[in-house]
Every structure is written in C-alpha cells, then in structure tokens.
Amino acid sequence: MTTNHTTAPGPAFLPIPPAAARIGTVAGAAVALAGTFLAWTWTDEFPGDLTVTGYPGGLQVLTLIGAALTLLLTLSGYGVRGLGWLTPGGTNSPVRLLALGTLGTTGYTLGAIAYDLGGIVNLEPGAWVSGIGALIAAVTALGLPGDQPLDGTATTAWQRFRNSLGAPQAPRAKALPSWAEILIIVAAFGIGLYVFAYGIDTDYTELFIGFLITVGFAFTALHRAGLVSRLTALTTKHRNITLAAALVAAVCFPFTQQKEEYALIGANILIFGTVALGLNVVVGLAGLLDLGYVAFLGVGAYAAALVSGSTMSAIGVEFPFWAAVLTGAGASLVFGVLIGAPTLRLRGDYLAIVTLGFGEIFRLTVNNLNGNSGPDLTNGSQGIPSIPDLNFFGFDFGLKHNILGFDLGRSANYYLLMLVFTAVVVLVFRRSGESRIGRAWVAIREDETAATAMGINAFRLKLLAFALGATLAGLAGTVQAHVNYTVTPEQYQFAGSVPPNSAFLLAAVILGGMGTLSGPLVGAALLYLIPAKLQFMQDYQLFLFGIALILLMRLRPEGLVADRRKQLEFHENDQPDVPEPRQSEETAAGIAKAGA
Amino acid sequence: MTTMTTTTKTATTVLDANGVTMRFGGLTAVRNVDLTVNAGEIVGLIGPNGAGKTTFFNCLTGLYVPTEGKVSYKGTVLPPKPHLVTQAGIARTFQNIRLFANMTVLENVLVGRHTRTKEGLWSALLRLPGFTRAEQASRERAMELLEFIGLADKADHLARNLPYGDQRKLEIARALASDPGLLLLDEPTAGMNPQETRVTEELIFAIRDQGIAVLVIEHDMRFIFNLCDRVACLVQGEKLVEGSPDIVQSDERVVAAYLGTPFEGAPGAEEAAEVEAAEADAAKDAAQTATTSTEEEDTR
Ligand SMILES: Nc1ncnc2c1ncn2[C@@H]1O[C@H](COP(=O)(O)OP(=O)(O)OP(=O)(O)O)[C@@H](O)[C@H]1O
Ligand SMILES: [Mg+2]
Numbered sequence: 001m002t003t004n005h006t007t008a009p010g011p012a013f014l015p016i017p018p019a020a021a022r023i024g025t026v027a028g029a030a031v032a033l034a035g036t037f038l039a040w041t042w043t044d045e046f047p048g049d050l051t052v053t054g055y056p057g058g059l060q061v062l063t064l065i066g067a068a069l070t071l072l073l074t075l076s077g078y079g080v081r082g083l084g085w086l087t088p089g090g091t092n093s094p095v096r097l098l099a100l101g102t103l104g105t106t107g108y109t110l111g112a113i114a115y116d117l118g119g120i121v122n123l124e125p126g127a128w129v130s131g132i133g134a135l136i137a138a139v140t141a142l143g144l145p146g147d148q149p150l151d152g153t154a155t156t157a158w159q160r161f162r163n164s165l166g167a168p169q170a171p172r173a174k175a176l177p178s179w180a181e182i183l184i185i186v187a188a189f190g191i192g193l194y195v196f197a198y199g200i201d202t203d204y205t206e207l208f209i210g211f212l213i214t215v216g217f218a219f220t221a222l223h224r225a226g227l228v229s230r231l232t233a234l235t236t237k238h239r240n241i242t243l244a245a246a247l248v249a250a251v252c253f254p255f256t257q258q259k260e261e262y263a264l265i266g267a268n269i270l271i272f273g274t275v276a277l278g279l280n281v282v283v284g285l286a287g288l289l290d291l292g293y294v295a296f297l298g299v300g301a302y303a304a305a306l307v308s309g310s311t312m313s314a315i316g317v318e319f320p321f322w323a324a325v326l327t328g329a330g331a332s333l334v335f336g337v338l339i340g341a342p343t344l345r346l347r348g349d350y351l352a353i354v355t356l357g358f359g360e361i362f363r364l365t366v367n368n369l370n371g372n373s374g375p376d377l378t379n380g381s382q383g384i385p386s387i388p389d390l391n392f393f394g395f396d397f398g399l400k401h402n403i404l405g406f407d408l409g410r411s412a413n414y415y416l417l418m419l420v421f422t423a424v425v426v427l428v429f430r431r432s433g434e435s436r437i438g439r440a441w442v443a444i445r446e447d448e449t450a451a452t453a454m455g456i457n458a459f460r461l462k463l464l465a466f467a468l469g470a471t472l473a474g475l476a477g478t479v480q481a482h483v484n485y486t487v488t489p490e491q492y493q494f495a496g497s498v499p500p501n502s503a504f505l506l507a508a509v510i511l512g513g514m515g516t517l518s519g520p521l522v523g524a525a526l527l528y529l530i531p532a533k534l535q536f537m538q539d540y541q542l543f544l545f546g547i548a549l550i551l552l553m554r555l556r557p558e559g560l561v562a563d564r565r566k567q568l569e570f571h572e573n574d575q576p577d578v579p580e581p582r583q584s585e586e587t588a589a590g591i592a593k594a595g596a
Numbered sequence: 597m598t599t600m601t602t603t604t605k606t607a608t609t610v611l612d613a614n615g616v617t618m619r620f621g622g623l624t625a626v627r628n629v630d631l632t633v634n635a636g637e638i639v640g641l642i643g644p645n646g647a648g649k650t651t652f653f654n655c656l657t658g659l660y661v662p663t664e665g666k667v668s669y670k671g672t673v674l675p676p677k678p679h680l681v682t683q684a685g686i687a688r689t690f691q692n693i694r695l696f697a698n699m700t701v702l703e704n705v706l707v708g709r710h711t712r713t714k715e716g717l718w719s720a721l722l723r724l725p726g727f728t729r730a731e732q733a734s735r736e737r738a739m740e741l742l743e744f745i746g747l748a749d750k751a752d753h754l755a756r757n758l759p760y761g762d763q764r765k766l767e768i769a770r771a772l773a774s775d776p777g778l779l780l781l782d783e784p785t786a787g788m789n790p791q792e793t794r795v796t797e798e799l800i801f802a803i804r805d806q807g808i809a810v811l812v813i814e815h816d817m818r819f820i821f822n823l824c825d826r827v828a829c830l831v832q833g834e835k836l837v838e839g840s841p842d843i844v845q846s847d848e849r850v851v852a853a854y855l856g857t858p859f860e861g862a863p864g865a866e867e868a869a870e871v872e873a874a875e876a877d878a879a880k881d882a883a884q885t886a887t888t889s890t891e892e893e894d895t896r
Pocket of ligand 2 (some may be wrong): 649651654691
C-alpha cells in the first residue's frame with residue numbers, strides 16, 4: 001500500500017527521500033508526544049504547572065494533541081487500514097500543517113517559559129525532547145511529496161511553500177446510512193462545543209494563545225484533508241438536524257461553564273452574533289452597506305430600558321418582558337423605516353456614508369436628551385442604569401439556579417434567554433433568505449438595474465430588508481439592556497472597544513462570510529473571544545483589528561465560511577461538462593483500501 | 597420569410613410608442629420615434645452603432661424617462677418605472693448580459709417569476725400554507741422554461757459559469773418567466789457563432805408561436821431579415837424607414853447609412869468591431885468576477 005507514494009503529484013518542498021521523510025515525521029511526532037509526559041520546567045511559577053512527570057498539563061496538552069493528530073494523519077497517509085477516511089482530500093499537506101502547528105505551539109510554550117522565568121536555563125529536559133521532536137517532525141514533513149502539482153508560475157520559495165500546503169478537493173463521499181451521517185454531525189458538534197468551551201475556559205493568556213495556534217493549524221489541516229468539506233456536505237444534506245444539533249450544543253454550553261465571567265462571555269457572544277446575523281440580512285443578502293447598524297441595537301436597548309421599571313428611567317413604567325420586547329423591536333422597526341426611507345434612494349458609497357451619519361446622530365441625540373440640552377429622556381451620557389433583572393413566573397434571572405445538578409448563574413440564565421432570540425433570528429434569516437423575497441434581495445445585490453427590469457420594486461424590497469434588519473437588532477437590544485444592567489450612548493458608536501459596535505458587526509459579517517448563516521456567528525465568536533481573552537492587547541485592539549482585516553481580505557476575501565458558491569463547485573464536479581478533478585495518489589489508495 | 601406574416605396583419609397592437617424622444621443634455625439620442633408592434637409579430641430594429649436603439653429600449657422599459665412621447669402597452673399608457681413595465685407585461689434582455697452572476701441558473705429564472713407571484717415576507721417566515729405550494733409552482737414553471745430553452749441540465753450551475761451563448765439564452769428564459777406579452781431582445785446573438793445564431797432564431801420563432809410578440813435589435817442582417825415580419829431602421833436617433841424586410845433591405849438610404857456598399861450577409865468592419873468590443877467587455881467582466889472570488893485558487 002505504501003509503494004504508490006513514490007508517484008507523487010507534486011514535488012516536495014525540501015529534497016528529502018519520501019520514505020525517510022515519512023519515517024522522520026512519525027518519529028519526530030512520537031518523540032514530541034513522549035516529551036509531553038516529562039517535566040518541562042522546574043517551578044510551578046509558570047502557569048499550568050508543567051513540572052509534573054507522568055501526565056501532561058496545561059500547554060503540554062496542546063502539544064500532545066498536535067503531535068497525536070500529526071501521527072494519526074501520517075499513518076493515514078501510510079495507508080494504515082481504518083485510517084484512510086481521515087484524509088480523503090490532501091494527505092501530506094495536512095500532516096505538514098499539523099507538524100508546523102505542533103512546532104508552533106511547542107516553540108511558543110518554550111519561548112513563553114524562557115521569557116516568563118528569565119532564560120532558557122529554566123527548561124527541563126522534557127521541554128527539549130518535545131521541542132526537538134516537533135522540529136524534526138516539521139522539517140521532515142516538509143520533505144513529504146506535495147499533494148498538488150506545482151504550476152509553472154510558482155518559482156519563489158514562498159510560493160513553493162504555499163503550494164506545498166495546498167491540496168486538491170476531496171471527491172464526493174459515498175453515501176452512508178442516514179443514521180451514521182447524523183451521528184457524524186452530532187459528534188462534530190460535540191467536538192465543536194468541547195473545543196469552544198475549552199477555549200473560553202482557558203484561564204491564562206499563554207494557554208489561550210497556544211489554543212489559538214493549535215486550533216488554527218488543526219482546522220486548516222482538517223480542511224486540507226477534505227474532512228471539513230465532507231462535513232459541510234453532510235450538514236447541507238441534513239440541514240434541520242444540523243440546526244437542531246447546533247441548538248443542543250449551544251444549550252449545553254452554560255452547563256460546561258462554572259465561572260460566571262465565562263458564561264457572560266458566552267452571553268455577549270450570542271448577542272453580538274445575533275446582531276451580526278441581523279446585519280447579514282441587510283449587507284449579505286440585500287447588499288446594502290449599513291455603517292450605522294448598531295443604532296438599531298441601541299434603540300431596542302433604550303426602549304427596553306425605559307420600560308424596564310428602572311428607577312432611573314424617565315418613563316418609570318414596568319412592562320412585562322414580552323411587552324418590552326415588542327416595544328424594543330417596534331421602536332427599532334419604526335426607526336429603520338424612518339432612516340431607510342430617505343437613505344435607500346442612494347446607492348453604494350453614498351448609502352454607507354449616510355447610514356454612518358445616522359448612526360452617529362442616534363448616539364448624539366441620546367447623549368443630549370438629558371434635560372439640559374434637550375428633553376429629559378435618556379439621562380444623557382449617564383445612560384439608564386440599574387435595569388432590574390427579569391423575572392418569569394418566579395424564575396429570577398439574577399439568581400443562581402440549580403438545574404440537573406449544575407449551577408446556572410445570572411449570565412447563564414441570560415445566555416439561555418438570548419439563545420431563544422438567536423434561534424428566532426436564525427429562523428428568520430433562513431426562511432426569508434430562501435423565499436421569493438430573499439431571492440429578490442440577492443438579485444438587487446447582484447444587479448439592481450436588472451432586478452428592477454425583472455419586475456422587482458427595488459426600493460420597497462430594500463426598505464423591507466432594512467426594516468427587518470433593524471427589528472432583529474432591536475430584539476437583541478432588549479436582552480442586551482438586561483444583561484448589561486445599564487445602557488449608555490457610548491455602547492453604540494461606530495467603532496469602540498467593546499464589540500457590538502458598527503465596525504465590529506460589519507467585520508464579523510465579512511470575516512465570517514457574507515450571506516451565510518453560520519458565518520456571522522463564527523465571526524462574532526472570534527471577534528469577541530480573542531480581545532476578551534487577550535487583555536494585554538487592549539490598547540492596540542483597533543490597530544490589530546485593522547491588520548487582521550487587511551490580512552483576511554488579502555488571503556481569504558470571501559470570509560471563513562464560504563457561501564453556497566463553494567458547495568456549488570463541488571456539485572458541478574458531478575456534471576459531465578466539468579472535467580474530473582485529478583485524483584491524487586492518496587485517493588486512489590483510499591479506493592483500493594475500500595475495495596480490499 | 598415566414599408564413600405568419602399574413603395572419604398578423606389584422607392582429608391587435610401590443611406596443612405603441614408615440615413620439616418618443618430622449619435627450620441627454622445637448623445630445624438627442626432618440627428623436628420622435630413612433631413604433632408599433634402587433635400581437636404575434638416579430639419586429640426588428642436595426643441601425644448603425646450609436647443610433648439610439650438601446651436608448652429606445654430603455655425608454656420603452658422605463659429605465660429612462662423619455663423627454664417626450666409616451667409608450668402604451670395593449671392600450672394603457674405605461675408609467676416610466678421598470679418594475680411596473682414588467683408587471684404590465686413587457687420583458688427584456690440586455691445588450692451587455694446582466695444576469696445575477698452569483699445565483700444559480702434556476703434562481704435567475706425564479707427571480708423572473710417575481711411579478712407573477714405574491715408570497716410576501718410573512719408568508720415566508722411563517723411558512724403559511726400557500727407558501728410551499730407557490731414556491732413549488734414557481735419552480736416547476738422555471739424548470740419548464742429551462743427545458744424550453746435547453747438549459748434544464750444546468751439548473752444548479754452558477755450563472756457566471758455558463759458559456760457566453762448559454763448566458764444569452766438564460767437571459768431570455770429569465771425574461772420569459774414574467775409571462776410577458778412582448779419580449780424585447782437587445783442583440784440576442786452578439787458573440788454567438790453561426791450555429792448558435794441559428795438555434796436562437798428557432799428559439800425566437802418558438803417564442804412567437806407561444807403568442808408573445810418580439811421586438812429585436814440585431815446587427816446580424818441575415819438573422820434579422822430571416823426572422824422579422826417588419827423591420828425599422830434607426831439612424832442617428834431618427835426612424836429612417838420601416839417596412840417589410842425586402843423594402844428595408846433594398847432602401848438605398850439604409851444601405852448608405854448603415855450597411856455600407858458590400859452587403860452579402862458578411863458583417864462589415866463596424867459590426868465586427870462592435871462584436872469584438874462586446875466580447876472584450878464580457879471578458880473584462882469575467883476577469884473582474886474572477887478576482888473577487890479567489891477562493892478556488894486559495895483552496896487548491
Ligand atoms: N445615459 C446616457 N447618457 C448620455 N448619453 C448616452 C446615454 N446612453 C446613451 N447615450 C448616447 O446615446 C447614443 C445612442 O446610444 P445607444 O446605446 O442607444 O446606441 P445603440 O444604437 O444601442 O448602439 P449599439 O449598436 O452600439 O448598441 C450614443 O451616442 C450614446 O453615447
Ligand atoms: Mg445598443
């Protein structure tokens with residue numbers, strides 16, 4: 001089975017005999033793995049206590065996972081029976097990525113230990129074992145043959161390097177029985193939840209950075225291996241089950257978090273993601289660049305705060321929550337129509353600038369309705385503080401409740417409430433997107449003139465998208481007011497330090513993938529989690545954010561989650577007029593295995 | 597010529613353009629043009645480059661508000677709003693293909709159904725009983741049209757991945773989806789090879805046989821004179837001649853203004869240049885869309 005590896009479709013990046021390269025990778029990964037069971041340093045001053053010999057802890061676990069995955073995928077490339085399913089797409093490029101990721105995590109850990117404790121003398125032999133093992137694995141992995149041929153234009157070392165990390169797409173999978181496919185989806189969401197919860201749970205910066213490195217490389221590797229696309233194919237096939245599984249995973253999340261602050265991060269990510277999804281109706285579907293979207297969140301939040309029974313509210317009434325939600329959503333809807341009606345006659349850049357202006361007008365107005373420079377409604381820059389906690393039929397959201405043996409605190413309660421709203425917005429996004437109205441929105445986005453010539457009343461439909469987006473943001477705002485205890489004008493600016501603001505919302509949509517359902521949620525999770533976890537970069541947040549956006553636009557302009565187009569490309573492979581993608585030697589091996 | 601000519605003489609007027617004038621600042625692109633199209637007729641509109649043919653189409657379909665004149669469809673005056681014109685029953689294609697590039701072939705046609713369906717947002721959100729039925733009916737009608745046009749097997753392809761000729765056909769299918777009484781075609785065979793042109797000719801006859809009147813702009817003279825019951829020639833915004841293909845073909849003013857001296861179906865230098873320009877445009881567009889989605893390159 002291993003013989004056919006010599007007929008590689010692409011050249012190796014480093015000139016090492018393939019057999020030696022493969023042995024080196026396996027050996028290196030094994031050594032790195034073994035090293036994680038030894039002590040890496042002598043003092044537990046470095047967080048995570050890496051002094052124990054016998055079982056890995058803290059950052060060592062990440063090296064362990066990286067090395068184990070490297071081993072698994074290398075063995076899969078060897079043609080070991082039962083592992084072939086791991087690499088239906090590329091075989092060697094995922095190994096390379098994983099080896100590099102392991103080296104990255106290990107190297108980062110060693111560097112962090114040396115930096116924190118003052119010098120490399122603080123490294124124990126175990127650290128060197130893992131470090132050298134990871135290095136050997138990474139270097140020899142670069143000697144494995146490429147998964148795709150080198151095109152003539154790639155001449156510089158960097159281009160050859162990038163090419164060696166690329167892989168052809170996986171051929172379509174054989175259909176499994178549906179229960180197996182569903183089980184795979186459920187397992188994938190289980191793993192996803194675990195990884196996400198692990199990331200939120202990291203309680204020191206070094207571990208979070210290590211986590212990011214490992215996850216980043218591992219995810220790319222699985223993508224190259226073709227597993228991500230296989231999974232995507234399954235989730236597209238069983239969409240309702242996928243949604244249900246996602247919902248269950250999301251419901252499980254607060255049960256994994258015992259710390260109040262981490263549950264709060266979860267609740268805030270949900271708010272952020274929900275608003276981003278609402279914005280995706282406007283930007284992603286209808287193609288209207290709205291730079292003042294956060295104002296609608298603000299309208300909803302202020303409306304809810306005013307009728308929440310807060311002692312500082314100028315109105316001083318206390319609506320039941322359902323009525324407050326309707327008030328918030330209704331107020332946002334009205335504002336959406338009022339702002340949309342004059343501005344939506346503009347196109348493109350003009351629309352963006354005018355919405356930016358209206359967003360700021362909202363903030364300034366709220367700032368000035370303080371009794372001095374205007375009627376007293378919002379307490380100006382002070383905002384409306386002490387918004388009381390919600391209480392549903394005696395279930396006080398402010399208190400800790402014990403459910404099934406798990407303690408759910410205040411943030412967890414609001415997280416679960418917000419999840420209901422997120423589910424509603426997901427449903428609205430999906431159903432509206434897949435209807436006559438949604439198609440009309442996309443048509444307007446693609447070519448407004450042609451859309452009107454097809455009988456679409458562009459202005460009306462754009463207004464509808466704008467109003468719907470505003471309403472969804474208003475819905476989220478009503479919960480946000482309660483989660484934050486207080487609403488202030490500064491929460492609703494164009495660009496601020498705390499994520500749900502217009503710039504970050506737009507970034508979440510673009511980063512995640514415009515027009516997709518999961519994209520904005522993924523984007524929001526990343527954009528909230530990373531700054532929340534890496535407190536030290538708070539001062540440079542906008543700067544780093546800018547750099548990240550530039551890099552993203554350069555490397556992956558369509559966002560992390562690509563929309564239907566990608567799946568369509570798969571689909572088109574089935575059709576006779578599109579040439580078959582060249583089979584890599586590994587898929588041939590896979591077929592042989594299946595036949596064996 | 598076709599045998600239908602005699603039967604259409606007595607038919608009702610579908611389109612009646614009356615004194616249509618379009619000025620852009622000092623430039624009068626269309627000057628006082630009258631044109632009628634009767635039910636069951638195929639009418640051709642010819643003229644040299646820049647004669648104002650496309651501008652005239654835009655005036656008919658409400659994309660431009662004519663400076664003077666009015667357009668009526670089956671007796672009612674049309675408001676100059678594109679979606680209302682389509683609603684009334686006039687559908688069109690574009691000279692420079694304007695498909696919804698990132699939608700599938702089927703979705704493009706479904707967008708064409710927009711005016712003939714009425715399921716609103718609530719219906720979609722709540723999945724009211726009528727919704728699924730209407731959606732199903734739209735899909736069936738769209739597939740029928742794709743079958744008719746010969747693109748049914750490519751229903752799930754992205755519009756931008758279609759070859760040029762198929763894109764032109766898809767534009768026609770999309771226009772037909774709005775169940776029009778009159779179809780306006782702006783250079784439907786530009787960029788096609790002779791074989792594709794012949795297929796398009798058959799297609800237009802088939803459309804006419806469904807009871808849809810057709811008004812077609814074309815530079816391919818053999819195509820026009822084969823196809824049309826009546827031809828009008830526009831020169832510098834004014835209608836020079838109108839009549840049966842024979843009359844127009846032999847009118848020396850037309851020959852002088854437009855066809856140049858040697859006319860034997862071979863495209864003149866002008867037309868060749870025009871076709872080239874259109875193709876270059878299309879190529880440029882394609883290049884642009886390619887750069888905006890570098891995903892394929894990235895994942896490989
Ligand atoms: N929006 C506009 N603004 C100003 N001038 C315009 C506009 N649209 C068209 N024109 C001018 O009107 C004239 C007629 O253009 P039109 O596109 O209608 O010609 P055409 O007969 O369709 O030519 P072709 O055969 O090349 O398609 C041209 O001189 C053109 O430059
Ligand atoms: Mg024209």
